[in-house]
Amino acid sequence: MTTKPMTARALGRATLERQLLLRRSPMKTEEAVAHLVGLQAQEVRPPYLALAARLDGFTPADLSDALEERRVARIVTLRSTIHLHTADDCMTLRPLVQPARERELRMFRKGLAGVDLERLCALSRTYVEEEPRTPKQIREHLLAEWPDADPQSLSIAARCGLPLVQVTPRGLWRRSGGVRLTTAEQWLDQEPVATPAPDDTILRYLGAFGPASVKDFQQWAGLTRTKEAFERLRPRLVTFRDEHGVELFDLPDAPRPDEDTPAPPRLLAEFDNLLLSHADRTRVVHEADRGRNWQVNTAYLTFLVDGMLAGLWTLAESATGSTLTLEPFGKLTRAQRDELVAEAERTAAVLEAPGPVTVDFGTVRT
Template sequence: MTVAPRTLTLRELNRALLARQMLLTRRRVGVVDAIERLAGLQGQWAPSPYVALWSRLAGFTREDLTASIEKGLVIKATLMRATLHLVSAKEYAAYALATLDGRFAAWRPPGGPDLATLKDIHDRVFKFAATPRTRDEIREFISRDAPQDERLRNWYLFAAVTASGIIWEKGGARWEHRQLARFVAPPAKLRKAPKPDAAFDLVARRYLGAFGPSTVGDLASWTGCRVPPLREALGRIADLRRFRDERGRELFDLAKSPRPAADTVAPARFLARFDAAILGHDAAERTRILPAEYKKQVIFSAEVWTTFLVDGFVAGRWKIGATPKQAVLELL
């Protein structure tokens, strides 16, 4: 007899997300382990990963993440959704391969060249970045190959930076980074690409471990990848479980991942700018942590602002004002 998948309520999905995101209880795990369990950390704003880990890890200090960056254990690069993320060096190659097509296609103008057409340019950019290069230096380097149309020229630069395999120099991942980005080819040990199936399998498992239970559409939205290879990856997960949400949609999850009761106590927590807890699902499904009435106050003008949680859901924004003598935290 076939057993119908269990239906999960909004609050159950909320508590599951908080548990995966280490927002119910601060965890005592290392920085690299935490970043892997969280499927990477969003990094457009340099301090964001630090704030994110402070909210999630017991005893975390700024130096903990900085040391991991300096040792090359954590990499900053353009990955999911063609946005900046910090991932572990061990898993970087899998994320880079799985998200390549999505990164390349982002903002690609109609009629723009395909990835194979630009392979020669990207190979030369990769070699050029043997030493750290600024965006302007890369722009100048590819200028003879880029078309005259300004829009296409800008996209050629974007594609060269995001799809050629270069990463951010270590200094660009640190808390205090406020200067122009510098890009560099990754060390040789990170250049060996895994098999495509293995890359998608790792990304799918990490995603479900950090954001499940979720739809395949959520996974596609978060990665910026096409659905077919993601659906195939889900099909290869031996310990996959299926659920339904209150609208009857199919949700996927790892069998042993935590799914706390809806009435589990959720302490107040601060979320970083661009926090993955908010961005981990399709835009229409973020209500499992971001109430619809707050969406326009939190996500606008290509920004995802700092927020705080009360009873597991976004209840407002926060900001810090600083002077040489004091820092003032303001709740908005």
């Protein structure tokens, strides 16, 4: 055990290394999704952008094939949002975060007055396992049983009570369809598992996001009261202190590069997990840039320069070509601009943007 301090920059380099953002990894798609403990997937595009930034040789077809073959799936897990996980992680992470789903459901109890939640889950399970259903179909099916209940609350109760996955073609690259849902057990052909202790997930989180505090893990998972689990794991971990004296936990053999290790530019997805998975995000976000990558109901594509959030980007496609626009938050050196343009051109190619592709600097926000 150590109480050695770590600067925000050193923490950033450690996290970037584990996030596969210091150098692209030769990992296969499913292996990377497992290593990263899932990818934010509120919309169709983000998992593809996340892997394009992280993997060497990645193509969108790699992820679409994994979805169609049911090796990965889209399901509500971390922070009450849709994430893309491996089939095994769908089965274990979903019950782990069930307490957060129950907290969410309590917010809608007024609209569920008189509703038997156990019966609601049983009816919903039977209905969606007959064939995948749309949210509207599920809502109308439940309204037939409880006509006086709030329709939205009924839908949320089904989502919170059951491990519902979004079935394909939803999520496929350039072939996505509307949301249809069935249970993870049905879609993935797996048996339900008992609720696991958080210990293994904490270790995996540290492997992908560490070093990190208890609050960092809770921010990522959307869980509370996990300090006891960290204490159980303490003999297996090393500890550090950040610049504010907060205790950070880490795996003993995890990579912790020198803080001056070069960090190449990377174009990230909306709500990339790198930017959402710590209570203190100063390891990758300057204080002055907090909140600049989103507005109410709007998330922007972002890019990193020297390992820090440094601007926004967008890609406009048409039959005659594509334009990728970069909006830096501040002044970049000529070398940084050249490296960023090269990375943008590579990203556009991986995403199969119609050519010719023009990269320019301008305004993204409207």
